[in-house]
Amino acid sequence: MVDAAMQSGTADRACLFEAFARRLPNGRRYGIVAGTGRLLELIQAFRFEDAELDWLRENNVVRQGTLDWLADYRFGGEIWGYREGEAYFPGSPLLTVESSFAEGVILETLILSVLNYDTSVASAAARMVSVALGRPIAEMGSRRTGEQSAVAAARAAYIAGFDATSNLEAGRRWGLPTMGTAAHAFTLLHDSEEDAFRAQVTAFGPGTTLLVDTYDIRAGVELAVAVAGTGLGAVRIDSGDLPTVVAAVREQLDSLGAVNTRITVTSDLDEHTIAGLSGSPVDGYGVGTSVVTGSGAPAAGMVYKLVAHKGDRGEDWIPVAKASAQKISVGGRKSAFRRLDATRTAREEIVDVQGVGADTPAGTSNESERELLVHLAHKGVPDERYLGHAGTLLAREHRAKAMQELPVQAFRLGLGDPVIPTTYR
Amino acid sequence: MVDAAMQSGTADRACLFEAFARRLPNGRRYGIVAGTGRLLELIQAFRFEDAELDWLRENNVVRQGTLDWLADYRFGGEIWGYREGEAYFPGSPLLTVESSFAEGVILETLILSVLNYDTSVASAAARMVSVALGRPIAEMGSRRTGEQSAVAAARAAYIAGFDATSNLEAGRRWGLPTMGTAAHAFTLLHDSEEDAFRAQVTAFGPGTTLLVDTYDIRAGVELAVAVAGTGLGAVRIDSGDLPTVVAAVREQLDSLGAVNTRITVTSDLDEHTIAGLSGSPVDGYGVGTSVVTGSGAPAAGMVYKLVAHKGDRGEDWIPVAKASAQKISVGGRKSAFRRLDATRTAREEIVDVQGVGADTPAGTSNESERELLVHLAHKGVPDERYLGHAGTLLAREHRAKAMQELPVQAFRLGLGDPVIPTTYR
Structure with missing residues (x-):
């Protein structure tokens, strides 16, 4: 033209x-x-x-x-x-x-x-933020969009009210708060779940977030508190029927004395599943695919x-x-x-x-x-x-x-x- | 980790x-x-x-x-x-x-x-290629995905059987065949549709593709053939009920003697609308949003x-x-x-x-x-x-x-x- x-x-x-x-x-x-x-x-x-x-x-x-x-x-x-x-x-x-x-x-x-x-x-992120009702929400979707789009997505989600991103380059480039988490691979790498939890707590202190659903969630939560103590920062749950699992984990944490240990959920969340957790004792959300792909x-x-x-x-x-x-x-x-x-x-x-x-x-x-x-x-x-x-x-x-x-x-x-x-x- | x-x-x-x-x-x-x-x-x-x-x-x-x-x-x-x-x-x-x-x-x-x-x-592109039944199909969706993802999308669509892309950087970077087309802005820029068609035919010869739906498709087709002659390469249609419009345009082109002028359609196509045009005299498709966003x-x-x-x-x-x-x-x-x-x-x-x-x-x-x-x-x-x-x-x-x-x-x-x-x- x-x-x-x-x-x-x-x-x-x-x-x-x-x-x-x-x-x-x-x-x-x-x-x-x-x-x-x-x-x-x-x-x-x-x-x-x-x-x-x-x-x-x-x-x-x-x-x-x-x-x-x-x-x-x-x-x-x-x-x-x-x-x-x-x-x-x-x-x-x-x-x-x-x-x-x-x-x-x-x-x-x-x-x-x-x-x-x-x-x-x-536009998708803003809807998730509004149904999260003030609970922290992190963008973790870099792997579900083009490698450069991932940096832009982290920025857009932050503008829309997300609190942090797992994309470190977005943190560097745009000044966004960043966060990290351990994946199942970290647990599987070690000879036992206990070894993995110990390694993470040694590296980052008890305030870290332990991923508890690699094998059995109930056993994972018990082990997490045994390793990190009742000062454990948070547990992350990435599978299961979340309202049921979250309620059970909260009860278990409280019974173990870990009353200040937070519960973070991930597992293919979107605005509808987040809204469905509004009555559950969730302390933070991590959102991947749905936010970086505009939720439909x-x-x-x-x-x-x-x-x-x-x-x-x-x-x-x-x-x-x-x-x-x-x-x-x-x-x-x-x-x-x-x-x-x-x-x-x-x-x-x-x-x-x-x-x-x-x-x-x-x-x-x-x-x-x-x-x-x-x-x-x-x-x-x-x-x-x-x-x-x-x-x-x-x-x-x-x-x-x-x-x-x-x-x-x-x-x-x-x-x-x-x-x-x-x-x- | x-x-x-x-x-x-x-x-x-x-x-x-x-x-x-x-x-x-x-x-x-x-x-x-x-x-x-x-x-x-x-x-x-x-x-x-x-x-x-x-x-x-x-x-x-x-x-x-x-x-x-x-x-x-x-x-x-x-x-x-x-x-x-x-x-x-x-x-x-x-x-x-x-x-x-x-x-x-x-x-x-x-x-x-x-x-x-x-x-x-x-994966989306392959389905579009299979329902296009051998008619040429071009990727034109750069503007509907992240600016770097656009180059990757052109390449992926080509691998899946698309014939060309409008993304020139993808042509340079990955050796893909490229194509271009005039947008409505080109017609609107000129003092009349006739001026715009004349400018394009002067620049690229009668074998070019004229966009005929800026004002009135029937008048646009008549004008296109009047300006370019019966050797006009193609007309592009970007709106309307495509099966109806395509049939009418084919008849009109034939009646004007432009029997070899091809018809290219664009207008938010996906695998389903392409399949719906299988019986229409379409000579080529241009696909945008649906291919670069994986069609759902x-x-x-x-x-x-x-x-x-x-x-x-x-x-x-x-x-x-x-x-x-x-x-x-x-x-x-x-x-x-x-x-x-x-x-x-x-x-x-x-x-x-x-x-x-x-x-x-x-x-x-x-x-x-x-x-x-x-x-x-x-x-x-x-x-x-x-x-x-x-x-x-x-x-x-x-x-x-x-x-x-x-x-x-x-x-x-x-x-x-x-x-x-x-x-x-």
């Missing part, structure tokens, strides 16, 4: 692209935006190096003039969007890119890959559409949209506001479709309409506040605030409509 | 780890192994650099002795496994790693991330288990397995064979659990039992044949052969049992 547009003289036209989702996946009530801070860093670093340029040349993918343009590529446009961690609904204008056509269209795959994956994880919705359904461009004389914005019976898109630059009632509860997502003349998003809002768009990058330079460790923490904090505004119906797990309607004005 | 095992003196014990899946996802009849070649390259390059070591030190994650060991880490063990592209079933021993405990356990996340994701994509099974359910170790005196292998009512694991080194009948049709997956004394996988097989394990890496050095562009192509060819052996019931789309049973002997 860039190659053809360079030939037809339209590659330099000023354009507005918008990323949004037409619907929430799986009958969910709300979604949580994630990936934005990570994306801003990737856009700033987006380059075509010699290896890529050589391959494009040798395979005649694009012409020499386009190769020259790619070699010099630096994104220099404007980006507005929802804060990372914000709640979103169908049609919410999550990211708006203003640049030349070529400069903006070439980012489409990067933008959608990051937003689709990270938002999918965060591994891509958030984001699209990236051209919504306006200027003509060759660079005068006014011309709103554009595909006219398809099934896929409604709304052209033009948008602003967005969340209407809050007197109790600061969200009641409506307002997408403000501005007139042809608008050159920046409208900045008007009033007490009961919280403005949702922020300026994420200016002349290609991202706003520092949204980057790195600090940006990740900021996103997590913003998510907590945004969740507090949602009507209580948002937290129902069953299928339903978005908890607030989206209105265009 | 490595840190504790180094202290307890068990880190150096000779171990066998095995990657396998307890079940096929979603009532599928077979799975296709993918990721192996890519994984061998990643294992060979697996290192801990200063940035990671510094972070581990500063955060007191492991002790100094462990940091020293990590700094020198090079995998030097043996790897056996199924060929990439092979069909697999529950319990198939897809990858066996023989090394010290520490050396093998530290690869767990990498091995499972790659095998779970790539196998998920290939975004992780293949692989696990990586310690199945045997030697004692401190390094004498005999001791088979080990977790004893859990729900999660059956079989200890010990395995070999695997596919029993074929006189028509070379697969009838049984035989997993040979060898005695304690076996020091390498059994190599015996006869005419009706095809041996499934190959030696993938020796002393840490991968077999060159399975790497890079050549390895990817080899995997694609092997997949074609393996598919030919499957009973015809394997290709039913509905829920069911694995098409052949897995037998332990």
